[in-house]
Amino acid sequence: MLPLNVYSEVAPLKRVLLHRPGKELENLTPKWLKELLFDDIPWLEKAQEEHDYFKNILNQHGVEVVYLDDLVVESLNTPQIKREFINQFIYESHVTNPTTQKKIIDFFLSMDTKDMIHHTMAGICKESLPGFKKRSLKDHIRDYPFITDPMPNLYYTRDSFAIIFDGVSLNKMFRKARRRETIYGEYIFKYHPLYKNTKHFYSRYDRYSIEGGDILVLTDQIVAIGISERTEPDAIEAIAKTLFKETDAQVILAIDLPKKRSSMHLDTVLTQVDLDKFLIHTDFQGKLNVYEIYRGSKPGTLKMFEKEYSIKRLFSYHLKRKITLIPCGGDNEVAA
Numbered sequence: 001m002l003p004l005n006v007y008s009e010v011a012p013l014k015r016v017l018l019h020r021p022g023k024e025l026e027n028l029t030p031k032w033l034k035e036l037l038f039d040d041i042p043w044l045e046k047a048q049e050e051h052d053y054f055k056n057i058l059n060q061h062g063v064e065v066v067y068l069d070d071l072v073v074e075s076l077n078t079p080q081i082k083r084e085f086i087n088q089f090i091y092e093s094h095v096t097n098p099t100t101q102k103k104i105i106d107f108f109l110s111m112d113t114k115d116m117i118h119h120t121m122a123g124i125c126k127e128s129l130p131g132f133k134k135r136s137l138k139d140h141i142r143d144y145p146f147i148t149d150p151m152p153n154l155y156y157t158r159d160s161f162a163i164i165f166d167g168v169s170l171n172k173m174f175r176k177a178r179r180r181e182t183i184y185g186e187y188i189f190k191y192h193p194l195y196k197n198t199k200h201f202y203s204r205y206d207r208y209s210i211e212g213g214d215i216l217v218l219t220d221q222i223v224a225i226g227i228s229e230r231t232e233p234d235a236i237e238a239i240a241k242t243l244f245k246e247t248d249a250q251v252i253l254a255i256d257l258p259k260k261r262s263s264m265h266l267d268t269v270l271t272q273v274d275l276d277k278f279l280i281h282t283d284f285q286g287k288l289n290v291y292e293i294y295r296g297s298k299p300g301t302l303k304m305f306e307k308e309y310s311i312k313r314l315f316s317y318h319l320k321r322k323i324t325l326i327p328c329g330g331d332n333e334v335a336a
Contacts, residue, residue: 003194006163007220009272016058017157019068021047023122024150032144036152037177051155068157069121072184073113075192082113085187089120092180093148097135100147104129117184123150153178159265161185162212164223165247167199169239174209174230201242202235210235213265216272221250222318226266227291228257236293240302244295253314256289270311277324280311285325290314 005014025044028036055065076082086108090101107129108116124147126132132147153159160181162169168189173179182204189198202210214226223243225236236254243249257263269281287308294303307314316323 004163004166004168004198006217007165009217010274013058013061013063015064015066017066017068017071018051018055019155019157020051020055021155022118024152024154027123027125027146027150028152029145035177036150037175038152068154068184069114069117071188071192071195072117075187075190076113076117077191077193081187081191082116085183086116089148089180089183092183095147099135100129100132103131104147106130120148121151121154124148149177149180151178151181154181156213158212158267160212161189162215164201164215164217164243165220165249167201167246169202169210169212169215170200170204171202171211172204172206172209172235173211179204199246201246202239206235206238208232208235208238210239211265213267216266216270218253218272218315218319221248222253223249223251224253224255224266226255226257228266229259229261229264231265237302240293241300244302245300250294251318252293253318254291254293255311255314256291257284273326276319276321277326278311278315279328280325282327282329284311285327286310 021042021044023044025042025047028038028041030041033039033041058065076085086105090104095101095104104124107124108119111119125145126147127145129147159178160171160173162171168185170182170185170189173182186204189195189200210225210231211228214228214231216224216226218224225231225239227233227236233254236252240249240252243252255266257266257269263269263281263284269284271279273279287310290307290309292305292307294305296302309317312323312325
């Protein structure tokens with residue numbers, strides 16, 4: 001069996017990728033919350049407790065849990081690959097001073113690979129890098145504590161790379177604060193013994209942004225993708241062409257969402273919970289602009305049909321079954 005098989009949102013789980021919240025949450029400070037896309041500082045100890053409880057539930061139901069940091073460690077399996085990763089991480093962290101670059105390299109090479117990965121995720125504070133001195137004008141005029149930023153959004157593992165059928169969409173993240181997150185997926189799908197031959201349907205180096213929270217695998221032939229604040233129409237066209245070329249996909253349903261944070265992803269407002277049941281935000285039960293995308297008559301082309309459908313009608317038609325929508329919070333707008 002191929003290592004990746006996601007043809008449904010509700011089929012029994014066999015293997016799940018998680019990231020246990022770590023020091024990257026402790027490195028959030030009130031002054032820099034907005035820059036790192038947070039509204040408040042999570043309580044790390046409680047977050048880890050709840051994460052472990054969730055992980056144990058998965059294990060109790062026969063699900064194998066694998067962790068992001070472990071997969072990255074298994075991917076950086078030679079000194080050359082590890083050094084390649086370090087250099088790329090420094091470059092993507094916009095560390096430009098050669099002396100500081102050298103100190104980071106020495107710092108990382110002084111520890112084992114897992115500790116190094118945790119430091120890349122947590123961010124490097126100026127005070128924690130041995131021998132760090134303010135060397136640039138930016139260092140002197142900006143009261144910023146980090147040489148490399150923390151990545152506090154990593155526990156949304158689906159956003160940075162999403163599995164579709166037997167391949168991966170290695171996503172171009174919309175916000176600058178999240179773009180480095182996909183470096184881990186790049187090395188997993190480039191070097192990991194199990195995953196290095198995985199099909200790629202999208203690249204983190206592509207021009208337009210797409211995030212995994214907008215990708216919903218409905219069946220082995222139907223994928224729904226939100227046109228959201230963080231997923232651009234051009235990215236959907238590009239991934240549709242690749243899916244039609246390399247898989248048995250028959251239709252991509254592009255669902256136009258309001259471009260605001262409350263509906264930043266399709267999975268923010270819609271979650272499939274059974275073959276015929278979807279949890280939905282009450283504001284999205286009415287009609288939406290939907291674009292049905294099919295293979296074009298010539299290779300590399302698309303056919304598109306614009307419709308104004310409710311989610312219930314759209315999914316009932318394409319899934320060929322009666323669909324039940326469950327309002328999030330019931331009729332209580334505050335709870336929703």
